[in-house]
Amino acid sequence: MLRIKYEEAVAVMEKKLIAHGVTADRAHIIADTAAGISRDGVYSHGINRFKRLILSIDSGICDPAATPECVAGFGAFERWDGNHGIGIINAMACTDRAIALARTHGVACVSLRNTNHWFRGGTYGWRIAEAGMIGIVFTNTKSNMVYHGTMDRVLGTTPLVMALPRSTGPVVADVSLGEYSYGKLQLADLAGKQMDKPAGYDSSGNISRDPMAVMKEARLLPLGEYKGSAINLMLDLIASTTSLGNSACDIRNIPGDENSVSQTFIAINSRAVNDAQEEDEIADRLLSHLLNARPAPGFSAPRYPGQKVLQVRKDNMANGIPVEESVWQAILDLPDAPKSTSGSWL
């Protein structure tokens, strides 16, 4: 495992992005975001995803020159079109717009269609929380999961992010709504292990715990059975209808790597009227109940969502970001000019 300096990671990715047709300003935002995600300890969704972004630009799925635009708006609700541009740029624009609208209106909702993978949803939740607001942010994905009690794909993994501002550091939950994430399935597969619980269907239509069989078939089981399925469906319905964009089932029918997804960004600026310290005290009291709860057998001390981020960030800034040597080499090996061939993705 390498430990790459944050500044070096940003500089290398910036250079590759510029070589593939991204403007310098945008290249900085994207590289800074991708490096920042790994710096914060979410290794699966930062630098590890960078090569896939370059391939999606080269294959034409993602237009590096596209600019997100507000198509329609009414007060604190706005509908944006990502115009098939880079996911991070689009999501960041809508996050910042939701924050700005909530400064004026107290609350805001920005819905975005025709956008691409945002890397890690938590990034946008953290950004809203660091602006002193509550963030509720979600994206749909292509359908790769059954609805509870069905055998066919209906739902995507639908990452849901909820973020709370707090003077001692935000609380940010960033969860996808499958029983197992693709990341966990991949780790188990690498370790040659079966999953503890049924994970999805295999190609014969049987429920399976074999991670590779389940990943190949892309008929995962949803989190939380019928309740989790219902929450997931509603989030997709909200993101796709308010943005007039694609739902999970529409996205699956679009050729190429997943693209043209729909996202929703909600910001709640309660601290415009509430005393911040009073809000903090309420949150801290609940969190202290969690942190002081006795761990169940086999579990370590409880943590709140996002608790370890600031500490991991500090360590990775001091000692470099852990990156698999093969992942980093693949980035270094990316051509310094766009390729017109289609990329290949897992």
Add this chain to the structure above:
Amino acid sequence: MLRIKYEEAVAVMEKKLIAHGVTADRAHIIADTAAGISRDGVYSHGINRFKRLILSIDSGICDPAATPECVAGFGAFERWDGNHGIGIINAMACTDRAIALARTHGVACVSLRNTNHWFRGGTYGWRIAEAGMIGIVFTNTKSNMVYHGTMDRVLGTTPLVMALPRSTGPVVADVSLGEYSYGKLQLADLAGKQMDKPAGYDSSGNISRDPMAVMKEARLLPLGEYKGSAINLMLDLIASTTSLGNSACDIRNIPGDENSVSQTFIAINSRAVNDAQEEDEIADRLLSHLLNARPAPGFSAPRYPGQKVLQVRKDNMANGIPVEESVWQAILDLPDAPKSTSGSWL
């Protein structure tokens, strides 16, 4: 099982409410809401809960004369205080206020503290959807559930409601975030059955499938393990901090039956700018994928959340609302004047 005419159910409950100090206007809203919940097929949360409301008035936990008020506001965010009044009245006021604010601002968030049980959360989601808007509504409860990997109570069941307007009838998910609801545990206990999966801790601190042991101990297991726990925690943090109200752990420390909970009502008025038919088409396309999905072995045809409501409503309006004879008799037997003794609740 009796079948009580809707109008009769409303009239009987109205009369009891008025006898216990509720004004006629409010009595109508409350009786209409409680009867409407049972009429729509959610028997556990409508007429069945009515006696408990009267007892909470008689015991002084719930002040029938209290009026909810807006304490502070900024644009489309408002903070309300329920002043320990009747939960249905408070929740209805905040639902209607969120709808009104979203008509002006496109989006709205109303947070409410010091309120009491709202009967069924879905009622408020349906109301927002019937006003042509998306509703996201949630309440906290007293802590009766562990956080994933802890042995102590941290979370409440935290019902979460999401509602989508649609010309052919809303889609409304109304789910609590425990592995099993108290309703399911009660049904299994009545049938003398153990739960299929671990449901919570028993009084000896062991994980148990025995519904009565789990209900008595009130250390249920959360839905969806760590992901479900994180979502639940965030909803409680949002409801309690934005309202400057109580969180689940605060509520547990308040004497008497559960009271003084915190709730959040979000309305998104995307149809102020979006073509309603276009939104409908996107939703219908996703829902048709769900409805046409092959059922897994042992499951019946898939349904979307809230799908059966309009049909059940029609049947119950024509043939009367099914009510257990003992439940109805207990309502008829309620005294026609307030009692000052404490009520007893399950």
